[in-house]
Amino acid sequence: MDERARHLLKSLIEQHIAKGVPVGSRQLVRDAGLNISPATVRNVMADLEDEGYLISPHTSAGRIPTHVGYRFFVDALLRVVPLSAESHRLLVHRIGFRAPDTEQVLHAATGILSELTRMAGFVRVPRRATRILRHVDFIALHEREVLAIFVTDKGDVENRLIRTEHPFGAAELAQAANFFNATYGGRPLQDVIHNLQRDLQQSRHEMDRILRSAMALGMEMLEEDQQRMLIEGEFQWLDMPELAGSERLRELLAAVRQKRDLVHLLDESMRGSEVRLFIGEESGYAPLSDCSVVSAPYSVDGEVVGVLGVIGPMRMPYQQIIPLVDGTAQLLGRALSQS
Amino acid sequence: MDERARHLLKSLIEQHIAKGVPVGSRQLVRDAGLNISPATVRNVMADLEDEGYLISPHTSAGRIPTHVGYRFFVDALLRVVPLSAESHRLLVHRIGFRAPDTEQVLHAATGILSELTRMAGFVRVPRRATRILRHVDFIALHEREVLAIFVTDKGDVENRLIRTEHPFGAAELAQAANFFNATYGGRPLQDVIHNLQRDLQQSRHEMDRILRSAMALGMEMLEEDQQRMLIEGEFQWLDMPELAGSERLRELLAAVRQKRDLVHLLDESMRGSEVRLFIGEESGYAPLSDCSVVSAPYSVDGEVVGVLGVIGPMRMPYQQIIPLVDGTAQLLGRALSQS
DNA sequence: ACTGGCACTCATGATGGTTGAGTGCCAAGG
DNA sequence: CCTTGGCACTCAACCATCATGAGTGCCAGT
Structure with a gap:
């Protein structure tokens, strides 16, 4: 594609973007400021159409850019202006x-x-995978419902209601939260998840249930924002x-x-x-x-x-x-x- | 408005709701199942139009209900069907x-x-004004930024970042949270706000700053969901x-x-x-x-x-x-x- | 290689006639 | 007095026709 064709293509697309209607040879030649006749422009346009840059909505309308045309325009012709x-x-x-x-x-x-x-x-x-876990809180809301709250270093707060199989007392939950914060606090969430998975397989102590739920919550947290x-x-x-x-x-x-x-x-x-x-x-x-x-x-x-x-x-x-x-x-x- | 006029109005509105187009005398008389002529119906419709229940979009269209017509319809004519x-x-x-x-x-x-x-x-x-305050947490996020977290009895969690004038240590914040929970926990949020206002005016001890912030936060919490x-x-x-x-x-x-x-x-x-x-x-x-x-x-x-x-x-x-x-x-x- | 000319296409918009549903009004009948 | 049939009138919607104009492709001549 020679320089003139590029110039015409650019001009055509700019004009179409501005006006929204198909652009014809006469309009184009006037706008582009070139000293050639509409007939010549038509020849060029026909070539551009063959190459897939342009298309006519119908026989006797002007031409509009195809997605190929726009692609070439933004890649090769467009000079981005700085933000006003x-x-x-x-x-x-x-x-x-x-x-x-x-x-x-x-x-x-x-x-x-x-x-x-x-x-x-x-x-x-x-x-949030790379956010640092700042703080975890477990709050007993009802008999077998625990509200888990996660806080990240940026102050994002995420909470989830966990239904547990057995009731937890406030003291138990506080202990769990302390343990959780001490063990996993200050680490990126993705590490927390990873470590939780590993740790859960190894140890099976009293806290297992709530920790398992917390892990599920953490998972959800990372998955949900997908x-x-x-x-x-x-x-x-x-x-x-x-x-x-x-x-x-x-x-x-x-x-x-x-x-x-x-x-x-x-x-x-x-x-x-x-x-x-x-x-x-x-x-x-x-x-x-x-x-x-x-x-x-x-x-x-x-x-x-x-x-x-x-x-x-x-x-x-x-x-x-x-x-x-x-x-x-x-x-x-x-x-x-x-x- | 006599019984027949009511019946016609009901029929007309139902038909218009179903079809979306103006309803004429012929259509209406067919649909309403009355044994009267279109001309009679036209007279009735003219009356209804005079009384403001109907209107013609233009001379030779049928009629459509006005908002007055709909109002009468729903108040006096409509029999609500139970949920399917x-x-x-x-x-x-x-x-x-x-x-x-x-x-x-x-x-x-x-x-x-x-x-x-x-x-x-x-x-x-x-x-949330009548919700019970379940739990409050203050977390030091940065030098002079405190993340405040409120939990209500329904497990709704609200959090707000508070910029404080002076830095707070973790111990101070924990103390503040404990005090807050002990004093205001278990009360409806509207009472909490009210009491906070009162209490802040009376006492001016060490915690003033964080409590004042907490009060502001509480206000925001209640105002925001307006x-x-x-x-x-x-x-x-x-x-x-x-x-x-x-x-x-x-x-x-x-x-x-x-x-x-x-x-x-x-x-x-x-x-x-x-x-x-x-x-x-x-x-x-x-x-x-x-x-x-x-x-x-x-x-x-x-x-x-x-x-x-x-x-x-x-x-x-x-x-x-x-x-x-x-x-x-x-x-x-x-x-x-x-x- | 460019240009003017020419025949052709086709969306758009104006014109005008037809149709059909609908109206208001009136005079006659129950 | 209410109801009805009749009648003249209105108007949106539809359709066909036609002119316009912007645009095209192609070709022959510079």
């Missing part, structure tokens, strides 16, 4: 400092993402013509509620450390075949623990969205690292 | 037993409400023709996200103990002027603590929806009362 001062100020204001509660920070990040990009924003909740993600601003999709056909929209909403496959997709994008794009069919996930996902992993204390981003139609202003997602990821990571 | 065995079974299955986590039960209730009614479902989180409500299934509104005009829908979604006025409306409906309907403009809340809200308060241990219900277009099958909302409220109350 205004946006950066807003981001900092909303998530720049540590809120008292992790959940609140995540919420704020999801919300601001959605507002600034005018797409649906999502945040995968941070993995599924969790926040998503907000789906309503932004309402006035996007390419998704408006309520058939498509319903499907998308259902898929997003389902979350499972989505989470799988995102986990994959946590491997890198950069902004990542899934354009159209690239996600390999049918309900998203008309959509793009822009995601960026975020890190706490230098370790990637989650991923956030936006979901919208393929036609999105990547130029602004990429730095926004990137910036949000960085600020969220920083906010969660504080304290 | 099938629905009841489903409800019990989803929220009939206590899940380990209050949040999960609330979620389940919101979800099943939305599914069964095919409207958006909401649940106002239970007031705003909280879960809402789910807004997407059901997508294929309701009367809301489809994306203008209206946007407005509604925005209003529902905002929640504030909605919560105010619902708090009012917590006073009674019965199912309550706000039809159209009755809510006095502009974005809901085309919608109805069906709500029912739910009780824990015999005391009303929250309210749940559905939001949808005025045209909803009240006959089925009212018992569904009612039944959900009862089961949710029961589920939260257990344990």
Whole structure:
């Protein structure tokens, strides 16, 4: 593909992103500022269509980019602009400092993402496997119900009701908690789980039952957040013509509620450390075949623990969205690292 | 209004709810099973329109009920059918037993409400003012950050990060927690707040700082859930023709996200103990002027603590929806009362 | 290699007629 | 006085037709 073709492709995609309608040769030649005739442009466009970058919705409309076209655009043609001062100020204001509660920070990040990009924003909740276990408490709630509370070094609190086979007294539970804190406190949760499994096989003393339950709880804790993600601003999709056909929209909403496959997709994008794009069919996930996902992993204390981003139609202003997602990821990571 | 007019009104509204289109004299006379002519029916309908029960969308369409018409319908004409065995079974299955986590039960209730009614479902989180304080824990997280954890008798756990002016040692915090538990444990949260306020004014000993913080935390705890409500299934509104005009829908979604006025409306409906309907403009809340809200308060241990219900277009099958909302409220109350 | 010309396509929007369900009103009949 | 049939009128919805205009592919000439 020669320089002129690249320029035309870039111009076409930019114009389509801006206007949302198919772009024809006349429009394009005017916008691109080249001194050639529409007929020439048509030839070039025909070539680009053959190579899979463009497609015509019908014979006599202009052309729109395919997912291949968008991919080439973002990889080779797009020059990302730095985050505007205004946006950066807003981001900092909303998530720049540590809120008292992790959940609140995540919420704020999801919300601001959605507002600034005018797409649906999502945040995968941070993995807790590497968090340090700070404190454990067992509280007898009723006859055979024990409330277990875990606290991590970042102040995240997780609790679970455990039904036990036999009643536990307050003293027993206090003893168990003391033992638990002394033995496993100050270690990363993943180590705690691992050690618990090992220890439980070896010793079988009085505390076994409650410890076993606690282990199950710990497991759940680590497993549960595999599924969790926040998503907000789906309503932004309402006035996007390419998704408006309520058939498509319903499907998308259902898929997003389902979350499972989505989470799988995102986990994959946590491997890198950069902004990542899934354009159209690239996600390999049918309900998203008309959509793009822009995601960026975020890190706490230098370790990637989650991923956030936006979901919208393929036609999105990547130029602004990429730095926004990137910036949000960085600020969220920083906010969660504080304290 | 004579018997025949009532019968016709009932028939018309039922038909309109079923079909969604304006009902004309011919249709109506066929459906109502009366042995009178369409012309007669037209006269009756004209009267009903004069009295404000009906309205014509345009000259040559049939008639549809106004909010006044619906109100008369539900108050005087509707005979509520008992919950179907099938629905009841489903409800019990989803929220009939206590899940380990209050949040999960609330979620389940919101979800099943939305599914069964095919409207958006909401649940106002239970007031905790009357819950018994079971346990308090203060954990030093960092230099001047204390994590405070409250546990109520139902196993609800609330935590808040408190930034203190001066550092606290672990021993100090343990002492404070012991004192706190001994003094205020076993009392309803509202009493705790009250007593804290009183006690803080009287005594000004060493613990003042942490107790003052604890008091602030307690306040927050009780105030925060004034705003909280879960809402789910807004997407059901997508294929309701009367809301489809994306203008209206946007407005509604925005209003529902905002929640504030909605919560105010619902708090009012917590006073009674019965199912309550706000039809159209009755809510006095502009974005809901085309919608109805069906709500029912739910009780824990015999005391009303929250309210749940559905939001949808005025045209909803009240006959089925009212018992569904009612039944959900009862089961949710029961589920939260257990344990 | 580029360009102008040409025939062709097709979504869009305007026009207009038809249909059908529905209305209000009136005069006649029980 | 209520009810009814009749009648003229209204209006959304549907359909077909047509013009418009933006756009295309192809070809022959520079």
